[in-house]
Amino acid sequence: MSARAPITIANSGAVWRPETLVESKAYGRALLSLAQADPRIICLGADLTGPTETDLFRDTLPERFFNIGIAEANLMCVASGMARCGDIPVVNTFGVFATRRSFDQVVLQIAYPRANVKLVGFMPGLTSPGGPTHQATDDIALMRALPGMVVVEPACGTHVAPLLAQLIAHDGPAYMRIKRGDLPRLFTPESLPPLGQAQMVRPGRDGWIVASGVMVTLAMEALEALAEKGLEVGLVNVTSIKPLDTGLIASLAGQGKPVLVAENHSIIGGLGSAVAELIAEGGLALRFARLGVDDVFAEGAGAPYLFQTYGLSPAAIARRFATLAGRS
DSSP: OOOOOOEEOTTTSOEEOTTTOEESSHHHHHHHHHHHHOTTEEEEESSOTTTTTTHHHHHHOGGGEEEOOSOHHHHHHHHHHHHHTTOEEEEEEEHHIIIIITHHHIIIIIITTTOOOEEEEESBGGGOSSGGGTOBSSHHHHHHTSTTOEEEOOSSGGGHHHHHHHHHHSSSOEEEEEOSSOEEOOSOGGGOOOTTOOEEEEOOSSOEEEEOTHHHHHHHHHHHHHHHTTOOOEEEEOOEEESOOHHHHHHHHTTTOOEEEEEEEESSSSHHHHHHHHHHHTTOOSOEEEEEEOSOOOOSOOHHHHHHHTTOSHHHHHHHHHHHTTOO
């Protein structure tokens, strides 16, 4: 990422300098801090302790750390049993293993009994270099289809701790997808809205980009390119994918200006589908598009290459919105 002038973010009390402001092990530190204050919190893993930042928990609270091994179906069953005993199990693994590999157990042992289990899936979408076996491009589609399952994705490191606290306080199953490694520091912790609400990052005159997770940072870069075309585009950060902030999104879509959803996920079943359903059921007339992984499997490669190749780069976001707005 090239050096850029600082960008003031509306209503966040923060300045965006992604090349210098990062959070390291934001999730691992947040989980440990919450567990030190609440003895009900138990950490479970599937032989991915370092990659899921749970080494901090293991080393500090070893009596509440359980490595079930590479047996994700069993992992979900163990977590469900612990929840029924009054614990708050936090399950940590890669997103594909937390969802696709162990989906039947998630459905029947966690979602169906509404077990108070928190699932955390790392390496969402094309942030994984491991190809289809490790790229969670369908995890939102799977999890938001489950009754009672909360689905969230933080856009930055400073939102991780308050978001995890919200999930712990929520009585019921939840799934958080989160990028592995350093995260940008975009917003103040206090700017995170409650579950079910989205964050208005910037107001817009000519339309809106609705984004989640890593796509929020990329959308911010796209806003600069769009401004050079004379387009004043707003940005909404959707941390809570389910429940969705239907009120805010419907009010923006109701203005009749173009809306583009940018997501690090398949365009089928994810955030874009949720927004499309809202627009269709509301009978709203506007130009709308989804930008994401377009019904394909991606190969194994580095994230910059993958985001460029599959049309998720800032330039691709800017081009897609400009076309949608008739300014290509």
